[in-house]
Every structure is written in C-alpha cells, then in structure tokens.
Amino acid sequence: MIAIIQRFVCRLRAVFSKPSLDADFSAELAQHLEAATADNIRAGLTPDEARRKAHIALGGVEQIRELHREARGLPSLENLARDIRFGLRMLRKSPGFTVVAIATLALGIGMNTAMFSMLNGLLLRPLSFSQVGQLFRLDRNSPEQPQADHTADNFLDIRAASADVAELAGLHTWASSLNAADGSAEIVGVARVTANFFDVLQVAPLYGRRFRPEEELLRQNNVIALSHEYWLMRFGGRKDVIGTVVRLDKQSVEIVAVMPSAICGAGVACRSLAACARASGSRRPRRISTPSRRISPGGFPMVIVMRCWGCDRCSPPCCAAPTARSPSC
Amino acid sequence: MPKEKLDLLQGTLDLFVLQTLATMGAMHGYGIARRIEQVGADALMLNQGTIYAALVRLQHGKWIDAEWGTSENNRKAKYYEITARGRKRLLAETENWQRISGVVHRILGAPAGELPS
Numbered sequence: 001m002i003a004i005i006q007r008f009v010c011r012l013r014a015v016f017s018k019p020s021l022d023a024d025f026s027a028e029l030a031q032h033l034e035a036a037t038a039d040n041i042r043a044g045l046t047p048d049e050a051r052r053k054a055h056i057a058l059g060g061v062e063q064i065r066e067l068h069r070e071a072r073g074l075p076s077l078e079n080l081a082r083d084i085r086f087g088l089r090m091l092r093k094s095p096g097f098t099v100v101a102i103a104t105l106a107l108g109i110g111m112n113t114a115m116f117s118m119l120n121g122l123l124l125r126p127l128s129f130s131q132v133g134q135l136f137r138l139d140r141n142s143p144e145q146p147q148a149d150h151t152a153d154n155f156l157d158i159r160a161a162s163a164d165v166a167e168l169a170g171l172h173t174w175a176s177s178l179n180a181a182d183g184s185a186e187i188v189g190v191a192r193v194t195a196n197f198f199d200v201l202q203v204a205p206l207y208g209r210r211f212r213p214e215e216e217l218l219r220q221n222n223v224i225a226l227s228h229e230y231w232l233m234r235f236g237g238r239k240d241v242i243g244t245v246v247r248l249d250k251q252s253v254e255i256v257a258v259m260p261s262a263i264c265g266a267g268v269a270c271r272s273l274a275a276c277a278r279a280s281g282s283r284r285p286r287r288i289s290t291p292s293r294r295i296s297p298g299g300f301p302m303v304i305v306m307r308c309w310g311c312d313r314c315s316p317p318c319c320a321a322p323t324a325r326s327p328s329c
Numbered sequence: 330m331p332k333e334k335l336d337l338l339q340g341t342l343d344l345f346v347l348q349t350l351a352t353m354g355a356m357h358g359y360g361i362a363r364r365i366e367q368v369g370a371d372a373l374m375l376n377q378g379t380i381y382a383a384l385v386r387l388q389h390g391k392w393i394d395a396e397w398g399t400s401e402n403n404r405k406a407k408y409y410e411i412t413a414r415g416r417k418r419l420l421a422e423t424e425n426w427q428r429i430s431g432v433v434h435r436i437l438g439a440p441a442g443e444l445p446s
Binding site: 039064 | 376377379381390391
C-alpha cells in the first residue's frame with residue numbers, strides 16, 4: 001500500500017515538474033544517440049550511416065518521449081486537464097449556450113438542495129425532545145373534516161378525560177406585530193401556549209423561568225419566551241433581555257425566558273407538533289389566553305400536544321380520549 | 330532472411346534491467362540496452378527506447394537510483410544504480426521466473442499420452 005502511494009506521489013510530482021523532466025530526458029536521449037553513433041563508427045560505419053542505425057535501434061524519438069511521459073506521470077490526469085481546458089475554451093466561444101447550461105445546472109442543484117434541506121428537517125431528523133416516544137400530537141378527524149384543529153373546549157374535555165395517563169398542552173400559532181424598545185416593528189410568528197407547554201416537551205429555558213400556571217389567565221398572560229434563533233438574531237444573544245418589556249400586538253409583554261435551540265430552533269425541532277411552525281423565521285411561544293370556559297366555543301383553533309406516560313414509541317393509542325388518535329404511530 | 334526475434338514478455342524488461350545493474354554496477358541507459366542485447370545474443374527484439382520507460386518505473390519503485398555523471402568519453406550521462414530494495418526484488422522475481430519457466434518446460438516437454446506428475 002505504502003509503495004503504491006509512493007509511486008503515486010512520484011508520478012504526481014512528475015506532472016508538476018514536466019518541463020525540467022522533459023529537458024532532462026532530452027539530454028539523456030541525446031547522450032544515448034551520441035554513444036550509439038560513436039559505437040557504430042567504431043564498428044566501421046560512415047558517420048551518416050552510424051547515426052541512422054543509432055536512431056533505428058532507439059526507435060522513434062517522439063514515441064519514446066511519449067512512452068517516458070506515460071511511465072513517469074499521470075497520463076489520465078494530464079488528459080483530463082487537457083479536456084477541461086478544451087471544454088472551457090469551447091464554452092468561452094459560445095457564451096449563450098454557456099449561460100443556459102450554467103443556469104440549468106444552478107436551478108437543478110438549487111432545487112434539489114432546497115428539497116433535501118426541507119425533507120431532512122421535516123422527515124429525517126428525529127425530534128430532539130427527551131423521551132420523544134411519549135409525545136403525540138392529537139388530531140381531530142371526522143368524516144367531514146379530517147385533521148381538523150381542536151377548539152379550546154375540546155382541549156379542556158380531553159385534558160379532563162386523560163388526566164391520569166397523559167399531560168396535555170395546547171398551542172395556537174399566530175402572526176403578531178412586535179415592537180422592541182427601540183421602536184422597530186416587525187411581523188413575527190407567535191405560538192400561544194398553555195403554561196405547561198415546555199413541561200410537556202420537557203424543555204427547560206436557557207435563561208429565565210418557565211411560565212407559571214396563573215399566567216394562563218386573561219390579563220396575566222403578558223409574558224413571552226423567545227426562541228433561541230430569534231433571540232440571537234434580534235437581541236444579539238444578550239442575557240439582560242430577560243425582564244425587558246416589548247410590545248406585542250399593542251400590548252406590553254415581558255420577556256421571561258429564552259428557550260434553547262431544541263425548541264423552534266431552525267423551524268425543525270417542532271416539526272410534527274406543528275407548534276412553532278416555520279413562520280417568518282422568528283417566533284416565540286406566548287401564553288394562550290385562558291384556555292378556560294371563558295373562551296367562546298371554537299374561539300380559536302388549537303393544536304394539542306400530549307405526553308403520554310407509559311406509552312412506548314408507536315404503541316397503540318393508550319389514552320382513551322374520545323377524539324384522540326396518535327398519528328405518530 | 331534473419332531468424333525471427335522474440336518479443337519481450339510483459340514485465341521481463343524491468344527484470345533484465347535490474348539483473349544488468351546488479352551484475353554490472355552503475356550504467357547509463359544506452360549501456361544497459363547494449364548489455365541486454367549482447368547477453369540476449371541479439372535473439373531478443375529490443376526497442377532501445379523502451380528501456381527508459383522501464384527505468385522510470387524502477388525509479389518510482391525505489392528499486393534503482395539515478396544520478397548524472399560523466400561517461401567514459403567525458404560526456405554527461407545519467408547513471409543508474411540498483412538499490413538494496415532492488416536486489417531484494419530481483420531475487421524474488423528471479424525465483425518466480427524460474428518456477429514458471431520450470432512449469433512451462435515440464436508441460437511442453439511432457440511425452441505424449443503422459444501427464445506430468
């Protein structure tokens with residue numbers, strides 16, 4: 001193996017020192033012919049005849065040079081380089097064709113890359129939550145409307161019915177306008193979540209604290225947690241952002257937490273939960289406003305996430321909630 | 330009409346060069362070619378130029394060394410010399426050839442109707 005590598009290195013070196021090796025070999029050939037001619041003259045031939053004989057015995061000089069080059073270098077590599085140079089010259093000659101070809105390639109590669117990044121995020125990478133086999137998203141499906149969202153009432157019913165086997169969290173995603181202290185405003189994706197949302201996902205805040213149960217109530221729900229990505233992008237990763245007050249949809253809300261990148265990271269982590277779905281590239285879960293009876297039935301659509309204790313990955317649905325099914329199975 | 334000459338078998342030229350250098354010491358390309366022709370009693374068809382490809386191959390394998398020197402008639406010439414590694418290879422290859430030629434000889438020389446044991 002080492003010998004093969006050594007030989008390859010020799011050949012590679014020869015490719016890059018071609019002119020000096022060619023000159024070296026020319027000198028060697030000249031010496032060969034001279035010596036052969038001298039021998040022939042000594043054998044009694046005329047100088048012309050002697051030189052002719054020497055050439056015949058050696059073989060065609062150009063052919064010998066070629067043989068020598070092939071033996072010492074990497075002929076396939078040199079041919080490739082020559083082909084590439086030829087190709088480039090041809091491309092330069094017809095710029096129209098070149099542009100079309102490059103654009104086609106760029107589009108094709110770009111689309112494939114984009115498609116793969118999406119599939120990689122959505123399908124191939126596992127969720128990064130702990131004991132992910134216990135996590136389910138509850139869909140509601142009826143003959144008329146498969147995969148409908150839940151209403152808040154529905155959420156409360158299911159939570160009550162499955163309280164001893166599972167913990168449920170609800171969320172509702174929305175686009176909101178956010179004004180930071182410096183007055184700049186932007187539209188961001190916000191998920192309104194139940195206070196236990198992060199407990200169900202078993203994700204602890206990177207900085208700050210979890211939501212408190214009473215913050216589920218109307219008028220006490222003015223707290224938000226920033227996603228890691230948005231925190232870095234908008235607040236430059238400053239830790240003193242905790243406790244800052246920003247305006248969200250014209251209400252003052254306090255930033256109480258920064259979440260680790262596991263959650264809502266690059267629009268990847270929450271995939272099957274549809275939680276912090278890929279919004280405008282920035283999102284933060286906020287409190288759901290009162291998942292209580294005070295919300296009118298069907299007030300807003302909710303996605304329900306469930307952590308089912310004792311459920312193994314892909315066990316049959318174990319939480320006998322009336323409208324629940326576990327699509328992860 | 331001259332007697333037909335034998336073509337060199339693939340791979341044997343390298344071996345001849347090694348053998349020549351092992352017995353004659355440092356030599357230049359032309360000298361090696363002449364020596365092989367003489368020892369082969371001109372029964373071999375040797376294109377002298379092909380020696381140089383063999384010399385490159387042998388150098389890459391570190392079986393021989395090359396150095397510019399001065400020839401007997403005071404001209405610059407490139408001299409080749411066998412290395413210890415080259416001697417080892419020569420020994421191994423020679424044994425190999427002897428084995429093969431022994432087998433060929435036995436098969437070709439087997440009397441009709443009788444298989445070599």
